Every structure is written in C-alpha cells, then in structure tokens.
Amino acid sequence: MKFFIDTANIEQIQEVNDLGLLDGVTTNPSLIAKEKKGFRELIEEICGIVDGPVSAEVIAQDCDGMLKEARHVAGWADNIVIKIPMCPEGMKAVKTLTAEGIRTNVTLIFSLPQALIACKAGASFISPFIGRIDDIGYDGMELVGDCVDMINEFCFDSEVISASVRHVQHVVQAIQLGSHIATVPYAPLLKLFKHPLTDIGNSNFLKDWENAGLGDIL
Numbered sequence: 001m002k003f004f005i006d007t008a009n010i011e012q013i014q015e016v017n018d019l020g021l022l023d024g025v026t027t028n029p030s031l032i033a034k035e036k037k038g039f040r041e042l043i044e045e046i047c048g049i050v051d052g053p054v055s056a057e058v059i060a061q062d063c064d065g066m067l068k069e070a071r072h073v074a075g076w077a078d079n080i081v082i083k084i085p086m087c088p089e090g091m092k093a094v095k096t097l098t099a100e101g102i103r104t105n106v107t108l109i110f111s112l113p114q115a116l117i118a119c120k121a122g123a124s125f126i127s128p129f130i131g132r133i134d135d136i137g138y139d140g141m142e143l144v145g146d147c148v149d150m151i152n153e154f155c156f157d158s159e160v161i162s163a164s165v166r167h168v169q170h171v172v173q174a175i176q177l178g179s180h181i182a183t184v185p186y187a188p189l190l191k192l193f194k195h196p197l198t199d200i201g202n203s204n205f206l207k208d209w210e211n212a213g214l215g216d217i218l
C-alpha cells in the first residue's frame, strides 16, 4: 500500500518525504486555504518536493469550467493529478480528461454506486472519505473494502485512496482491505512509526548494554 500525505503544508510534506515514506500528496481547497499562499505557488512547490502524484482540486462546478481549470493546472508540473468532486458534471469532465491523458482523482465518494460511476468515467484514483462516514454513524472502512472488491471484480484501472483518515486504526484496516493507497494527515502518519513495546524494548536493550559495561561500538 502506498502512503500519501493529506496536507498542503510544505514543512510537513518535506519532513515526511525526508523519511523516505512519501508516495504522493493530496490537497483540497480547505487544506490550500490554511496555508496562506497562492494555489499555483504552493502546488508547484509541493510537486518539486515529492516524486509521486500530487492532487490539486478544481473549483468550478460545471464541466466546461472544470476542464478549463484542469488543463491549466495540469500544465504546472508533470506529477499533478486533477481532483474532481463526484457529480454528473464532474464525471463528464473526468471522461474528457482521461481521454486527454490527464490523471484524475474523484473526491467526496460516500457510496459504492458513486465509486462505480467514477471508475467507469476512467478516474485514475477514487477517494472514499472514511472519517466523514464514521462521523455520521456508519462504517467508512466497509466502503473501502467494497471499492477494492469492485475494482478487482470488474478489472478497473482505478486505484482506491482511503481518504479522510483520522487515526492509525483506519490505516491498519486500509492495509488489511487491500486499499491501494491511504492518504494520511501528518499527525496520524507519524504515529504509524510508534508502538509502546518498541520504545520499552529499545530502552531495555540500551540499559542491558550499559550495565554490562560494553562501551561504544566505534
């Protein structure tokens, strides 16, 4: 499973990229708005850091407007993926962009029929929003599993991005369900390295070494 980071923050992206962990980045208008920088400046900077797909979302709500924005933004860097919201106009745009060789990520997917429509339109990526489904009392991970099964059953080329990830357990389940990608915010992403038994084990190893008077290795 690939790891994307779900942020537009340059420092966070740089830090996680330096760990050698980063396969891509997803942004959305809310994440861009937090950074107080121009859209193009930010996206170009992110694309320069990360060797992998960087999702940038359109704002237009009609197909023609989406296509204009998408073609413009796709010209900023080779690794840009155009994020398009799930809606009829959006799926028309995805079909055209796919034919033009521009990769797309269909966002705001909350049901299996929406996922099927996005795959049929030719989306490179589909993004079921796990956390927001959990928020209203349903099981977001169930949708991820259904999307993976559907893609395998019908041999679509689309990849599932488990999105709206809130905690480590979402990542565990994404791995178990065969999600192609999980896009994870900075804080839970760093928590993936941690386990209390790892910390205890490491500290005990060092204590035993010290108590035996073994000294430095070098």
Ligand code: G3P
Binding pocket: 006, 026, 027, 028, 127, 129, 131, 132, 163, 164, 165, 183
């Ligand atoms: O990738 C989608 C993500 O940005 C939405 O996350 O936490 O706002 O539901 P959240």
